[in-house]
Amino acid sequence: MILFIRRIWAFIVRDLRLQLSYRMQFFLRVLSILTIVTTLFFISKIFTGFTDPRFAQWRDPLAAWLTGLAVLNYFMTGFSSLATAIRQEQVQGTLESVLMTPISVPTVIVASSAWDFLEATLFSFLYLLFGWLFFDVHYRGNFLLALLFLVLTTVVLSCLGILSASFAMVFKRGDPFGVFLGTGSALFSGVFFPTQLINQYAGAGVAKISRILPPTYGLDGIRRVLIEGQGFGEVQEPFFVLLIFLGVLLPLSLWVFNRAVRRAKREGSLIQY
Amino acid sequence: MAEPKSTPVAITVDHLSQTYPVPFLRLKKLLGRKFKPPVEALRSVSFEIREGEIFGLIGPNGAGKTTLTKIIATLIQPTAGAVSVKGHDTVTDDQRVRRNVGLAGAEERSFYWRLTAEQNLLFFARLYGLGNRTARRRLAELFELLDLQEVARRRFAELSTGNKQRLAVARAMLAEPPVLLLDEPTRSLDPIAAMRMRSTIKSLSQTNNSTIFLTSHNLPEVEELCDRVAIISKGEIRALDTPQNLRAMHTAEERVAIRFTALSALEAEQVINKSYGSYSFVVEAGSWSDETLVRFTRALNDELLDRILRVLQEAGAVVRSVETERATLLDVLESYEGAS
Numbered sequence: 001m002i003l004f005i006r007r008i009w010a011f012i013v014r015d016l017r018l019q020l021s022y023r024m025q026f027f028l029r030v031l032s033i034l035t036i037v038t039t040l041f042f043i044s045k046i047f048t049g050f051t052d053p054r055f056a057q058w059r060d061p062l063a064a065w066l067t068g069l070a071v072l073n074y075f076m077t078g079f080s081s082l083a084t085a086i087r088q089e090q091v092q093g094t095l096e097s098v099l100m101t102p103i104s105v106p107t108v109i110v111a112s113s114a115w116d117f118l119e120a121t122l123f124s125f126l127y128l129l130f131g132w133l134f135f136d137v138h139y140r141g142n143f144l145l146a147l148l149f150l151v152l153t154t155v156v157l158s159c160l161g162i163l164s165a166s167f168a169m170v171f172k173r174g175d176p177f178g179v180f181l182g183t184g185s186a187l188f189s190g191v192f193f194p195t196q197l198i199n200q201y202a203g204a205g206v207a208k209i210s211r212i213l214p215p216t217y218g219l220d221g222i223r224r225v226l227i228e229g230q231g232f233g234e235v236q237e238p239f240f241v242l243l244i245f246l247g248v249l250l251p252l253s254l255w256v257f258n259r260a261v262r263r264a265k266r267e268g269s270l271i272q273y
Numbered sequence: 274m275a276e277p278k279s280t281p282v283a284i285t286v287d288h289l290s291q292t293y294p295v296p297f298l299r300l301k302k303l304l305g306r307k308f309k310p311p312v313e314a315l316r317s318v319s320f321e322i323r324e325g326e327i328f329g330l331i332g333p334n335g336a337g338k339t340t341l342t343k344i345i346a347t348l349i350q351p352t353a354g355a356v357s358v359k360g361h362d363t364v365t366d367d368q369r370v371r372r373n374v375g376l377a378g379a380e381e382r383s384f385y386w387r388l389t390a391e392q393n394l395l396f397f398a399r400l401y402g403l404g405n406r407t408a409r410r411r412l413a414e415l416f417e418l419l420d421l422q423e424v425a426r427r428r429f430a431e432l433s434t435g436n437k438q439r440l441a442v443a444r445a446m447l448a449e450p451p452v453l454l455l456d457e458p459t460r461s462l463d464p465i466a467a468m469r470m471r472s473t474i475k476s477l478s479q480t481n482n483s484t485i486f487l488t489s490h491n492l493p494e495v496e497e498l499c500d501r502v503a504i505i506s507k508g509e510i511r512a513l514d515t516p517q518n519l520r521a522m523h524t525a526e527e528r529v530a531i532r533f534t535a536l537s538a539l540e541a542e543q544v545i546n547k548s549y550g551s552y553s554f555v556v557e558a559g560s561w562s563d564e565t566l567v568r569f570t571r572a573l574n575d576e577l578l579d580r581i582l583r584v585l586q587e588a589g590a591v592v593r594s595v596e597t598e599r600a601t602l603l604d605v606l607e608s609y610e611g612a613s
Contacts, residue, residue, distance in 0.1 A: 003402050010399030014385065014392075021387040093382025096348055097444070101400035102371040265350040268293055268340065 007103060008111045015115030033123060037130040040065045055194045057223040063137045064223060068191035070127035071222055074120050074150060075215050078157035079181055081116035082109055083165040105258055109162060141229040146222050149235070152242045153218025157181070159249035166260035181213070189215040217241045283452055283484035284322040284345060289354035291315040291340050314340040316508040317354065324451070325482040327474065329499035331492060331606060337508040338488040342454050345486065346376045358452055375445030376454045381437055386430040390421060390440050393429055394447065401448040415443040418473060420466070434461040442470070452484045453477065459494060471498055492602040502602065504609050511609040516602060523605040528598040529578055531567045536590035538565045544588040545581065552577070564593060
């Protein structure tokens, strides 16, 4: 266990140092979050007094958007960080050196994403913090329960991220999970508008897409807890759907990733990209 | 081929074959798409390397050296056959193999360019499981051993090619593995740094009993360092023996050149032909000096050289130099390449 933590720490320190070598990038990111929050504040003012009573989570659109963006940022990190890390190591040529050390595949998976999660935590927190600090956005409910949803959904998306990384390992480019989740989540998971509207305007067939995307359940659960103040008894449905996703995707993704590493080793293509 | 002695075996390569598959072959066949035939990088390669031995692998580009090195390092899985390091199989027990092996490859892009030399090595030391204090102590030792102290705090991107090469060797030695795989370890070093690197490699084998698997295009270096050398060509081991035996297998002769003054080329030719007319000699007058040159080939350790010198001196020649030139590993390699 100490060895495992030491290795994760090694990756975090490495990535922090690499990040510090590009200081300007960090400040620009913080500035862009503040700009987005400010822009959304002004857009939300257009809707003052027009909220549809059917959409309880959208009474304060700014709170709904900020929660959506903060959580989506986290989810996307869970989904894309491993594939990005592996691709980066392939491009840099360092993947072989890392895999030359006595480090297990699960450790590589967790460690490669560790820094990205720390960074995503900070940036997601900034969305909420700027909303609260400058634009009077208030959150209520059980923060621990919201955190549980956040972690569960992120782990589910990390499983899809492992599948995506397996594609990067074998096919090098052209990852179908990225296209499906990257564009699909923003449109179908209720980040910017209630998912019920898809049913109303595009029909039940298209609306079903949102039901097969894990972020839909994660985001719904978190908003119900933080914005509507619901307790565990009321959010069991999205919670258990996420657990089912996890039960299927976790073993599948680890198996596929192991196979992808073995295939790349057979082909001698570990550092090719 | 030379038989290994009774010392324990560090690396066993057993009927190893590697064919790089054609990606999506079935799909390409199904779609009737053209495809290149699979590349056969290694064909039934077998040998053993003893503990503490420096083993050299030489061969032309594309012969299979890198593939073989990467299979031993667990980075490529073989198509057939097996490799074990310290008794651990490189496919089924790869983590244990990696604990026992350090690889210094010829690939320059294997470090993080925006981190310093020290930060790079600290990262890899932690992946090898070294604690902070042990890692820093080990780094100090390696920086001193490989003369890298002055560049420890410099970014990898700012290092010279030679220093990058040395840093790769330092990384391979981080966890003090019993087996080191060195791919052209002196490739980019200046002559003095290369000499130091060779002496480090020798001392690792002699004092730490490290087993060293070395690939190189620098054949004099291989001759100087290696206890045994394998010649690989087109994926097959063509010969494996000590450098001396490999040279002797190629030819049991050496070329001799004697330079002398006080005797003209004509006079020298006459006295030599009188005594040894049946041998083939070349006698030349020096173009830039008053020296005369006699060149001939003789069997190793025969008495012909001694006799020729005596004949020349008795005829009044003052011998200025005697140079002998034996077959090198390059000659041996060329002969195997020509044969294949």
